Amino acid sequence: MVYVPKDTVIEFMKKIEDESNQRIQKYADYAARMKLKFSDYEAQSEEYYKNMLDKFKEHAKKMITTKQRELETVRTAKEKHEERMERLQERIRERNIKNFWSD
Secondary structure, three states, X not given: OOOOOHHHHHHHHHHHHHHHHHHHHHHHHHXXXXXXXXXXXHHHHHHHHHHHHHHHHHHHHHHHXXXXXXXXXXXXXXXXXXXXXXXXXXXXHHHHHHHHHHO
């Protein structure tokens, strides 16, 4: 067994303790930086997806309004067509009656 003076052992233990405290502080700082980066990333991604959702909503609203306009024009065209068909049917009935009585 080798004799090591007490002062040397104490110095060595203090040195190890200082190094471990430095490592602990270094990892604590690293963890804090990572936490900040993650929260920044999280905020940025939340903003990005919020913007994307707003764009999709805007696009959907535009599409709905255009489709509603198209539907309204089709409805008016259908109503006009039905009115015209009614008039034509009425004319045909009148002609059939005229033809019946004229013979």
